[in-house]
Amino acid sequence: MTMLSTPPLALADLRVEPGLPTVVSPRAGADASLDDATPLLQQIAEERLERTGGLLFTGFRIQSIDAFQSFAASFGHPLIGYEFASTPRSQVHGAVYTSTEYPPHRSIPLHNEQSYTREWPLRIWFHCALAARSGGATPIADSRAIYRAFDPALVERFASRELLYVRNFGQGLDLPWEQAFGSDDPAVVERICRARGIQCEWRDSEDGELLLRTRERCQAVARHPRTGENVWFNQAHLFHLSSLDEDMQQALIDSVGPENVPRNVYYGCGAPLEADALAQIRGVLDEQRIAFPWQTGDVLMLDNMLTAHARDPFEGPRKVVVAMAQTYRTGDVGDGGTGEPAWC
Numbered sequence: 384m385t386m387l388s389t390p391p392l393a394l395a396d397l398r399v400e401p402g403l404p405t406v407v408s409p410r411a412g413a414d415a416s417l418d419d420a421t422p423l424l425q426q427i428a429e430e431r432l433e434r435t436g437g438l439l440f441t442g443f444r445i446q447s448i449d450a451f452q453s454f455a456a457s458f459g460h461p462l463i464g465y466e467f468a469s470t471p472r473s474q475v476h477g478a479v480y481t482s483t484e485y486p487p488h489r490s491i492p493l494h495n496e497q498s499y500t501r502e503w504p505l506r507i508w509f510h511c512a513l514a515a516r517s518g519g520a521t522p523i524a525d526s527r528a529i530y531r532a533f534d535p536a537l538v539e540r541f542a543s544r545e546l547l548y549v550r551n552f553g554q555g556l557d558l559p560w561e562q563a564f565g566s567d568d569p570a571v572v573e574r575i576c577r578a579r580g581i582q583c584e585w586r587d588s589e590d591g592e593l594l595l596r597t598r599e600r601c602q603a604v605a606r607h608p609r610t611g612e613n614v615w616f617n618q619a620h621l622f623h624l625s626s627l628d629e630d631m632q633q634a635l636i637d638s639v640g641p642e643n644v645p646r647n648v649y650y651g652c653g654a655p656l657e658a659d660a661l662a663q664i665r666g667v668l669d670e671q672r673i674a675f676p677w678q679t680g681d682v683l684m685l686d687n688m689l690t691a692h693a694r695d696p697f698e699g700p701r702k703v704v705v706a707m708a709q710t711y712r713t714g715d716v717g718d719g720g721t722g723e724p725a726w727c
């Protein structure tokens with residue numbers, strides 16, 4: 384009796400289209416289950432990810448969150464949680480999270496994950512479990528190209544002055560601190576802040592709510608630890624008050640005062656960012672944006688320092704989940720992490 388067995392998948396069974404993202408898919412007729420393809424996909428990622436910045440795996444029948452989680456973990460690094468969150472997310476399963484829970488009709492501008500702090504994942508995967516009926520892309524951009532596209536004087540100014548992110552949690556306006564830090568114990572929050580060089584300050588609201596303000600001095604640009612390339616690496620354009628509609632900016636200032644708005648960002652010494660600098664940043668990011676449509680079952684794997692991501696508005700149901708790995712910590716920046724430099 385002859386036993387039939389499936390021949391192993393070969394590189395020739397895959398189609399690899401260079402670019403950002405580099406699109407990897409099975410060739411027509413190749414029987415490429417995810418399990419069979421994973422060793423080859425790991426090899427391709429090893430060779431290409433830090434050159435192109437991002438890979439899109441499409442057509443590999445990734446049909447469950449579990450399968451996605453195993454796939455992301457198969458690249459050799461344990462998946463990590465989401466600490467000191469910027470936006471609401473839910474844990475879907477294990478180390479897989481929803482992508483940001485943000486109203487569907489709004490865009491999320493390009494950003495590198497957790498570049499508003501000094502500790503971030505080097506790898507991030509997005510899995511499209513359900514493509515939206517309309518819109519809902521996850522546009523990306525080359526952070527090296529963004530860095531090179533700016534006026535060098537702006538880069539020099541931001542790189543040397545760095546940034547100070549100020550967040551006021553709670554007040555019914557932004558994430559509660561309990562959610563951002565994953566604990567309702569102020570002592571735990573203080574411990575996390577100390578370990579990460581974040582200044583924290585508590586105060587009581589008029590109705591007795593315990594409110595938290597954090598101030599964290601961070602990089603505006605960064606050097607990739609493996610490729611040595613410089614990247615634009617901050618969220619000034621997202622945290623600055625000007626990211627909100629003018630009506631909303633005024634309403635927030637009227638309601639809580641300028642120092643208590645949920646989030647804002649300054650130069651490292653506390654000096655305001657210039658409106659024209661923010662306009663240039665937003666303009667360059669727009670020019671560098673690359674969008675492609677999701678197919679249900681796709682996985683996008685990014686080097687989080689080399690490639691930024693965004694979210695387009697959408698209609699109808701959409702489910703895109705996220706996993707991250709390889710925490711990277713920068714050394715102390717500028718003032719040694721005290722948040723109080725003497726220069727600007």
Ligand SMILES: [Fe+2]
Pocket residue numbers: 494495496692
């Ligand atoms: Fe993100």
